[in-house]
Amino acid sequence: MAQRxxxxxxxxxxxxxxxxxxxxxxxxxxxxxxxxxxTAAEAATPLDRAYAQFRGETTPWLGEVPSQVLRIGAxxxxxxxxxxxxxxxxxxxxxxxxxxxxVRVSSELFEFRExxxxxxxxxxxxxLGNDKFGxxxxxxxxxxxxxxxxxxxxRCTGGQWFVSFSYEHAAPKGFVARNEEELAYELDLxxxxxxxxxxxxxxxNVADNCLATSDGRFxxxxxxxxxxxxxxxVGAKRHQRRLARQEKGSANSRKTRDRLARxxxxxxxxxxxxxxxxxxxxxxxxxNDAGVPQLLVLEALKVGNMTARPKARxxxxxxxxxxxxxxxxxxxxxxxxxxxxxxAEQLGYKAARRNVLVLQVPAAYxxxxxxxxxxxxxxxxxxxxxxxxRCGLEAHADxxxxxxxxxxxxxMVRDQKVVVKARKRVAYRRRATNAGLESPxxxxxxxxxxxxxxxxxxxxxxxxxxxxxxxxxxx
Numbered sequence: 218m219a220q221r222x223x224x225x226x227x228x229x230x231x232x233x234x235x236x237x238x239x240x241x242x243x244x245x246x247x248x249x250x251x252x253x254x255x256t257a258a259e260a261a262t263p264l265d266r267a268y269a270q271f272r273g274e275t276t277p278w279l280g281e282v283p284s285q286v287l288r289i290g291a292x293x294x295x296x297x298x299x300x301x302x303x304x305x306x307x308x309x310x311x312x313x314x315x316x317x318x319x320v321r322v323s324s325e326l327f328e329f330r331e332x333x334x335x336x337x338x339x340x341x342x343x344x345l346g347n348d349k350f351g352x353x354x355x356x357x358x359x360x361x362x363x364x365x366x367x368x369x370x371x372r373c374t375g376g377q378w379f380v381s382f383s384y385e386h387a388a389p390k391g392f393v394a395r396n397e398e399e400l401a402y403e404l405d406l407x408x409x410x411x412x413x414x415x416x417x418x419x420x421x422n423v424a425d426n427c428l429a430t431s432d433g434r435f436x437x438x439x440x441x442x443x444x445x446x447x448x449x450x451v452g453a454k455r456h457q458r459r460l461a462r463q464e465k466g467s468a469n470s471r472k473t474r475d476r477l478a479r480x481x482x483x484x485x486x487x488x489x490x491x492x493x494x495x496x497x498x499x500x501x502x503x504x505n506d507a508g509v510p511q512l513l514v515l516e517a518l519k520v521g522n523m524t525a526r527p528k529a530r531x532x533x534x535x536x537x538x539x540x541x542x543x544x545x546x547x548x549x550x551x552x553x554x555x556x557x558x559x560x561a562e563q564l565g566y567k568a569a570r571r572n573v574l575v576l577q578v579p580a581a582y583x584x585x586x587x588x589x590x591x592x593x594x595x596x597x598x599x600x601x602x603x604x605x606x607r608c609g610l611e612a613h614a615d616x617x618x619x620x621x622x623x624x625x626x627x628x629m630v631r632d633q634k635v636v637v638k639a640r641k642r643v644a645y646r647r648r649a650t651n652a653g654l655e656s657p658x659x660x661x662x663x664x665x666x667x668x669x670x671x672x673x674x675x676x677x678x679x680x681x682x683x684x685x686x687x688x689x690x691x692x
Contacts, residue, residue: 218353222371222378225320228282232290234311235271240298264298266291283350289321289368303642319372329365332356343380355380375478392572400574401635404512412630417499417510418623420583420615421518421560423551425601428495428560429615431623436495438487446484446554453480484554492559496567511573513564514626516580520558524549576635578625588612588620 243262250260268291272279279287297309326347332340339359346352369382388394395403404412418431426437438446456477463470501509527545530538561577568575584603586593592607603614610617629635 218355219373219378221352222320223373225282225286225322225371226318226373228279229286229290229293229320230312230314230317231279232268232271232287233294233309233317236268236291236294237309237311239270240294240309266295283326283347285323285325286320289323293321318374319370321368321370323368324365326350326352327369330354375482376475377479394569395572396637397574397635398637400511400572401630401633404574404630405633412512412627413623415508415511416623416627417513418619418621418626419499419513419515420619420622421516421555421557422615423548423555426615427491427555427557429613429619430499431616431619433613433616435615436491436498438491442487442491446487449480449483453477456480488554488556488559492556492563495556496560496563499564500567500571500573509571509573512626512630513568513573513575514622515561515564515575515577516583516622517577518557518580520552524552574630574635576626576629578622578629580622583618583621583625584614586621588617588624 247260247262251257266288268287272287294309297306300306301308322345326345328344330342330344332342340356341359342354342356344352344354364384364386366382366384369380372379372381404415407415416431420429421427422429426435428436430436456473460470460473460477463473499510499513527540527542530540532538564575582593585595585597587597587603587605587608587610589610590605590608592605594606597603597605598614601614602611603617604611
């Protein structure tokens with residue numbers, strides 16, 4: 218079964234890469250046509266999900282998998298292209314086995330069945346394939362109810378296969394979702410003490426804890442998890458050295474690469490589990506008599522900028538100077554190991570399900586400002602101890618910083634600075650299942666057909682690269 222799954226992944230990746238090559242082909246053709254005096258409307262080229270042009274005498278092996286697998290390969294490229302046109306991502310680029318290791322299948326190719334004589338949790342099986350392309354089944358235990366999805370994704374990580382899917386479900390009875398402005402308006406109606414008790418400030422760190430709250434709680438990985446992550450990192454370096462000495466593409470190198478991937482996956486899964494449990498506890502725990510918090514406030518941290526590499530420096534003679542890259546790499550590793558971005562992301566969508574407002578405020582001087590009197594001075598903080606030089610307040614430095622962050626969030630609510638952020642989304646229209654054919658509901662950039670474009674490119678003075686027409690190795 219694993220070999221068949223890899224075949225599906227390879228075929229879907231081939232269609233994706235072929236669409237990338239075709240898009241580059243048309244881009245070069247448009248430039249040539251515009252250079253020869255054509256108008257923008259005349260130089261417009263197709264932008265669609267069509268993939269039938271890649272099936273021919275040179276690619277008979279594309280018929281070894283269901284057409285739905287090929288169709289979704291074109292859809293995955295089209296989704297990436299739409300994100301590029303909306304300004305949400307860069308242009309789709311060619312993929313390989315390392316960064317395209319999954320296959321998405323539609324409901325025509327899978328079915329969920331309940332097995333006979335369940336014991337304890339319900340036993341189910343996932344049946345893959347159709348009448349023409351029989352595949353097999355994967356038994357599993359359904360530890361909670363689920364709905365049948367419209368599509369699912371099968372991914373290979375370190376030689377292990379995982380199935381993931383999502384589905385729509387009805388909101389709880391009586392639940393009415395509200396946006397940020399509406400939630401901020403409701404919170405602004407509360408008096409000062411009531412709003413403070415319903416507000417929770419969060420300070421993210423890299424020292425002895427990953428996250429501290431304004432009510433004195435701390436969240437961090439356990440000592441056992443930290444020790445295991447360190448041990449896995451040592452093993453990963455050993456596998457990397459071994460992989461460097463092995464022949465590229467050999468069976469042994471593939472085994473070593475899978476072992477290396479499993480070593481690295483442990484830390485990723487631990488951080489994913491930690492961020493889920495932490496975000497859930499922050500939203501559900503009742504730290505005071507007011508119940509669960511209604512306002513969560515975080516620092517507005519640009520994690521990507523904070524973990525960027527330092528720029529190389531040269532003196533007047535051109536000699537390279539020290540730029541602290543080694544120490545900065547250690548800080549970057551500590552930041553990324555604290556799951557800052559994951560926690561913020563998961564708090565965002567989990568809070569929206571509960572009508573809890575999440576705000577991000579500037580973090581400047583939050584570690585030096587006193588949460589009681591407001592005095593700000595670098596001397597107020599000594600490592601993890603905070604002692605105000607004016608009023609004498611003593612507290613854990615991270616707890617004091619979390620209180621400052623909570624106060625800044627309350628200030629945003631009182632000053633009515635909470636606005637609904639415009640989110641760019643990519644909308645898709647419902648269409649027929651034969652997406653590989655040209656149809657009226659497929660968006661097209663202009664009036665030049667695919668055949669006309671290929672005929673016209675022969676007259677262009679520039680050398681263009683056509684779409685891939687040979688099978689990649691391993692498909």
